[in-house]
Each structure stands twice: as C-alpha cells, then as structure tokens.
Amino acid sequence: MDMAGALADPTGVELWRLGSDELVTFARDLGTATSAIQGLQLRTITEIDRRGAAIELGAANTARWLTDVSRVSPGAASRMVRLGLALDRLPDVAAALDSGAITVDHAEVIVRVLQQLPDDLPGDGVDACRTYLLDAARLEDPQALGRRGRELLARICPDDAELTEEQAVARRDLRISDCGDGLHKVTGWLDTEAAELARSVLSPLAKPRSEENGEKDPRSPARRLGDALVDLLGRAADHACVPGEGYARPHLTLHVRADALAAGHGPAAELTFLGPLSIAAARRLACDAEITPMTLDEHGVPLDVGRTTYTVSGSLRRALIARDRGCAFPGCGRPPGWCHAHHIIHWADNGDTALSNLVLLCGHHHRVVHHQGWSVAIGKDRQPWFTPPAWIDPGGTPRPSHQRRPQPAHPPGDYRGAA
Ligand SMILES: [Zn+2]
Numbered sequence: 001m002d003m004a005g006a007l008a009d010p011t012g013v014e015l016w017r018l019g020s021d022e023l024v025t026f027a028r029d030l031g032t033a034t035s036a037i038q039g040l041q042l043r044t045i046t047e048i049d050r051r052g053a054a055i056e057l058g059a060a061n062t063a064r065w066l067t068d069v070s071r072v073s074p075g076a077a078s079r080m081v082r083l084g085l086a087l088d089r090l091p092d093v094a095a096a097l098d099s100g101a102i103t104v105d106h107a108e109v110i111v112r113v114l115q116q117l118p119d120d121l122p123g124d125g126v127d128a129c130r131t132y133l134l135d136a137a138r139l140e141d142p143q144a145l146g147r148r149g150r151e152l153l154a155r156i157c158p159d160d161a162e163l164t165e166e167q168a169v170a171r172r173d174l175r176i177s178d179c180g181d182g183l184h185k186v187t188g189w190l191d192t193e194a195a196e197l198a199r200s201v202l203s204p205l206a207k208p209r210s211e212e213n214g215e216k217d218p219r220s221p222a223r224r225l226g227d228a229l230v231d232l233l234g235r236a237a238d239h240a241c242v243p244g245e246g247y248a249r250p251h252l253t254l255h256v257r258a259d260a261l262a263a264g265h266g267p268a269a270e271l272t273f274l275g276p277l278s279i280a281a282a283r284r285l286a287c288d289a290e291i292t293p294m295t296l297d298e299h300g301v302p303l304d305v306g307r308t309t310y311t312v313s314g315s316l317r318r319a320l321i322a323r324d325r326g327c328a329f330p331g332c333g334r335p336p337g338w339c340h341a342h343h344i345i346h347w348a349d350n351g352d353t354a355l356s357n358l359v360l361l362c363g364h365h366h367r368v369v370h371h372q373g374w375s376v377a378i379g380k381d382r383q384p385w386f387t388p389p390a391w392i393d394p395g396g397t398p399r400p401s402h403q404r405r406p407q408p409a410h411p412p413g414d415y416r417g418a419a
C-alpha cells in the first residue's frame with residue numbers, strides 16, 4: 001500500500017482489497033505515519049510561535065490561534081504549544097517521534113519527567129535519564145513509561161519526592177475540561193491538609209442513601225463522591241452573600257425560550273459557560289429559580305427586560321419547609337438547605353406556585369422525579385404522595401412523604417411499653 005497515495009486520498013483507499021497480513025501492516029504503517037505527522041505539526045506550531053506569526057494575525061497567543069483554526073480544545077492547544085517548545089530542545093526525542101518509534105503520548109511523558117529533574121544533576125545525568133526513558137518508550141506503552149519515570153525521579157531525588165507542605169500547597173491545581181461528549185473531566189492536585197478538608201466535608205454527603213424499599217444504594221463510591229461535590233457546590237451557591245447592587249449570586253445562568261420551556265421541546269437551552277442543555281433539564285432548573293423575562297428581536301438582541309422574580313418566595317418556602325421538613329421523597333429526608341422547591345405541575349404549564357403544587361426535593365430526588373418516571377401528587381390530607389414508575393411497582397401504590405413514613409411502634413432500645 002502506497003502511504004503517500006493513501007494519505008492524499010484516504011476515502012479512496014479500498015481496504016477490502018487488502019489481505020489480512022497487508023491490512024495489519026497498513027495499520028502499523030499508519031501508526032508510524034501518524035507520529036511523523038504529529039511531530040511535524042508540533043514543529044510547525046513551534047515555528048509559528050517563535051516568529052510570533054499568530055500574534056501578527058491578531059490572536060492573543062499561539063494556543064488561542066490554534067484553538068480557532070484547528071478547533072481543538074484550549075487545553076489541548078496549550079499542551080501542543082508547550083510540547084512543541086520542549087521537543088525543540090530535545091532533538092533525539094523529536095527524531096524518535098518523526099520516525100514513528102514513539103508516539104506523541106510517550107513524548108509528553110518524557111518531557112514531563114525531564115522537567116521534574118533537579119537542575120543541579122551532576123555530569124551527564126540529564127542525558128542519561130533522557131536516553132533511558134527514550135529506550136523504554138520504544139518498548140512500553142505511555143502508562144508504563146509514566147510509572148518508570150516516577151520510579152526514576154524517586155531514585156534520583158528522594159528528597160524532592162517528599163514535598164514540603166508549602167511546596168505541596170503551591171502545587172494545588174484543579175482543571176475542568178470539556179470532553180465534548182456531554183462529560184467534563186475534573187482533575188487536580190491537593191496538599192494533605194486540603195485533601196483532608198475535602199474528605200471530611202464530602203464524606204458525610206457521600207454516604208449511601210437508605211432506599212425506601214430496603215435496597216442498597218446502587219451508586220459506586222466514586223459516583224457518590226461526585227454527587228456530594230455537586231451538592232456542596234449547589235449549597236455554596238445558594239448560601240453565598242446576598243447580592244449588592246449590580247452583582248449576581250454565583251448560580252447557573254440559563255437562557256431558554258419561554259415557548260420551548262412550556263412545550264417541553266424546541267431549541268435547546270444555553271448555559272452561559274458551557275452551551276446547550278436539554279429542555280428537560282431546563283424545566284427542572286426553572287422549577288426553583290430566579291427568572292428574568294426578556295423580549296428579544298429576531299437577531300436575539302433584548303428589546304425589553306422584565307423584573308427578576310423568584311419562582312418560590314421566601315415565605316412560601318418557609319411554609320413548604322414547615323410541611324415537608326426536608327426532602328419529601330420516601331426514604332430521603334435530606335435537610336431543607338439541600339432542597340429545591342419542585343412544581344408538581346410546572347409553572348411553565350400554568351401550574352400554581354402554591355403549597356398545593358409544590359414539594360421539597362433534594363437535588364438527586366428532583367432529578368428522579370423529573371427524569372425517572374416517579375410522579376407526585378398532593379393528597380386529600382394536603383400532603384405529598386409519591387407514585388413509583390411501573391418498573392419499580394407495577395401496582396403503582398402511592399407512598400407517603402418521608403417525614404410521614406410509617407414508624408415502628410417502639411423504637412429499638414425503648415422497651416418501656418414491653419411487659
Ligand atoms: Zn422540579
């Protein structure tokens with residue numbers, strides 16, 4: 001298979017014509033070519049950076065320009081620029097990438113390890129480390145190479161391996177990167193004290209929930225910790241300082257068309273920072289929110305801005321807390337501070353904002369009610385009743401709210417009533 005021809009017209013490559021051996025060889029050659037192309041790409045980016053060509057074109061810097069022209073994420077663009085500059089000073093690593101002997105992931109590991117070596121390494125220490133890592137990279141995958149790099153660092157600079165507390169604080173770092181598939185990756189570093197604080201705050205929030213039908217909380221420990229972080233952030237946003245003139249409290253800001261919100265479908269809602277969100281999620285968020293109505297012209301420019309109001313006022317919320325005491329979902333009972341006021345019939349569907357149409361739900365159970373088929377109704381007793389979807393209870397027997405759950409006649413350990 002002619003590689004240059006294949007790369008010039010990838011769609012025209014007729015893979016079905018290749019025997020299995022040829023196919024496997026072609027895949028291997030493509031891997032080599034990919035590394036070579038990426039090496040060339042990094043050198044090109046470095047040359048653009050060195051000449052300041054991106055800045056001449058008006059971009060803030062080379063990474064920003066790369067984001068615009070190649071539509072890679074800002075994080076990936078910065079990584080490419082940094083790696084290109086580093087490889088410029090490591091010609092043998094760059095040559096290994098060009099020849100396809102190593103991949104761009106290997107090159108990143110080697111650069112990272114070399115940058116962590118102490119400046120005062122005697123003799124040809126740095127060269128020896130580079131050769132050692134490069135040899136290993138030809139044999140191992142990038143993850144194994146990363147482990148080897150950490151071992152190397154621990155051997156060469158055991159003192160540095162044990163960071164002082166202040167150094168560890170200086171290395172605190174948190175990144176939230178958009179994976180582009182509806183998921184955002186959170187990674188980072190904390191010093192021991194900060195990690196202890198995070199654990200002690202998050203652990204109680206991450207405890208398994210006792211489920212109504214006696215079943216174990218199905219969430220993994222990692223999922224529970226993730227949920228706990230989101231709960232904590234929601235609570236921090238709710239309890240942040242009351243705004244001064246011109247300031248908004250830190251909250252999610254969502255732009256959504258009123259007709260789409262009422263219809264339950266239509267153009268997606270937009271988050272300020274991260275873009276589109278489903279109308280179903282917008283309806284859940286709008287249940288308990290501050291709403292600013294705007295009339296827009298056909299170009300989306302506001303013509304008129306109405307007064308901002310809370311969907312659920314302070315006194316109504318207090319009444320709701322007095323009735324439900326916390327999350328009303330059977331088996332939950334999380335405290336009111338963690339709860340949203342859910343409209344049983346959504347206000348966008350002309351549901352009343354009144355005690356007879358509201359129920360207090362924690363973030364998790366608000367999702368369950370909106371997206372997992374549970375329904376809520378206010379009974380003749382003016383209390384909320386929850387009906388599970390058919391896959392949980394085919395009979396659909398309504399269940400009372402958490403604080404009105406059936407209580408055992410005698411609490412455990414209380415035997416005063418016994419003979
Ligand atoms: Zn709701």
Ligand SMILES: [Zn+2]
Nearest residue numbers: 327332362365
């Ligand atoms: Zn709940």
